[in-house]
Amino acid sequence: MGLTIGIDVGGTKIAAGVVDANGAIGARTQRDTPAESVDETAAAICDAAAELIAGDAVEAVGIGAAGFVSSDRSTVLFAPNLAWRDEPLGARLAETLKIPVVVENDANAAAWGEFAFGAAKDVDHMVCITVGTGIGGGVVIEGELLRGAYGVAAELGHMRVVPGGHRCGCGARGCWEQYASGRALVREGRAQAESGSLAAAQMLSVCGISDPAELTGPMITKAATAGDPCAVELLDDLGRWLGEGLASIATLFDPTTIVISGGVSAAKDLLLKSAQVAFEKHLPAKANRPHPSFGLAELGTDAGIIGAADLARRPATAAPA
Structure with a gap:
């Protein structure tokens, strides 16, 4: 898979970037997080992703969200600083953006960024x-x-x-x-x-x-x-x-x-x-x-963006029965 988008959703801001297979970030954008509204938060994420999709041939989107994320990397079960409760964020955004979307816990995404391209890459x-x-x-x-x-x-x-x-x-x-x-x-x-x-x-x-x-x-x-x-x-x-x-x-x-x-x-x-x-x-x-x-x-505040984008290249595991 070629270019993907990584989006790091925090309590106050949404940071997004286009990331290549080597972990390098190209175009970037940012939005404020309307943390009290599920719909407005989803709209802000979509808006940031759509801006980047318009400029590059992007194949998937990865989102790092602060909260519990389901095993199939689609639903935010709970977020302490956002209004998400059993929110089917992945499916919701994929329907709007018309490309695959995966969701991951933000700390997991940052850890994966450091593992794949940063301090633990070896x-x-x-x-x-x-x-x-x-x-x-x-x-x-x-x-x-x-x-x-x-x-x-x-x-x-x-x-x-x-x-x-x-x-x-x-x-x-x-x-x-x-x-x-x-x-x-x-x-x-x-x-x-x-x-x-x-x-x-x-x-x-x-x-x-x-x-x-x-x-x-x-x-x-x-x-x-x-x-x-x-x-x-x-x-x-x-x-x-x-x-x-x-x-x-x-x-x-x-x-x-x-x-x-x-x-x-x-x-x-x-x-x-x-x-x-x-x-x-x-x-x-x-x-x-x-x-x-x-x-x-080594990746600083970009770790979440890079990790989420790279995880978007990888298939989700099935949820338990």
């Missing part, structure tokens, strides 16, 4: 962790994307790490993403500042703010890069939580490579060093097993 077993506001994940085993019996496997951020811990947006308590994500980083930073910590007050000053409520993850990362002790400690603690969780992930999937992506990965060594130390400390039977390599994602 291995057959990989785990990709997207550390942003929450934690997303994708797993490739023997060159195949792990989707599970019903299409909703690899929701790695919702692995429970602290029984009875912080309440998660999924409704459970103690999920990994409540301790190893951008949301957790900001929560801890604001808590320290609100406690009257002099070190945290200095961090706020470095960030150019005085109100803890204005603190953001990128501010903390920037302050840590500048050497602020409180910000460095916050990222070190986040890395520890990340590494401990990754030790459990490695026990489950035995990957060759673990790829870390997402906005928090911009901290690079400030995060990776502590993550790797914690990983090595908590990996079971660490003296008697090969250890996966750690790496940062």
Whole structure:
């Protein structure tokens, strides 16, 4: 198959591009996401795809959507930040666009992009962790994307790490993403500042703010890069939580490579060093097993577009009876 379109549908924007068989993006376009309306969201996706189809001989469309996607890669079963509930998005768009459409979870699509064309392109077993506001994940085993019996496997951020811990947006308590994500980083930073910590007050000053409520993850990362002790400690603690969780992930999937992506990965060594130390400390039977390599994602925010476009070239598996 030649050119396909990849579309990354987020809570605020729809990013789309024409992608060739080598993972290179040509024409691009973008739309705002009307997240509260199913019909308006579908119309915006169609509009973006139609614009790109008009300019190139496109053979299929792949969509990366933040939510649970059915095993036949057609229906969005649930989306936490969009109005989709059992929405037959693939069939709906295919009827309008008159070309095949496949739908995939956005983290799976990004993981596949890194596996096929990015940081894990030379291995057959990989785990990709997207550390942003929450934690997303994708797993490739023997060159195949792990989707599970019903299409909703690899929701790695919702692995429970602290029984009875912080309440998660999924409704459970103690999920990994409540301790190893951008949301957790900001929560801890604001808590320290609100406690009257002099070190945290200095961090706020470095960030150019005085109100803890204005603190953001990128501010903390920037302050840590500048050497602020409180910000460095916050990222070190986040890395520890990340590494401990990754030790459990490695026990489950035995990957060759673990790829870390997402906005928090911009901290690079400030995060990776502590993550790797914690990983090595908590990996079971660490003296008697090969250890996966750690790496940062290479495709950046294009991973979802590239991965979704490449998955559109591949046949969907049948849904379970």
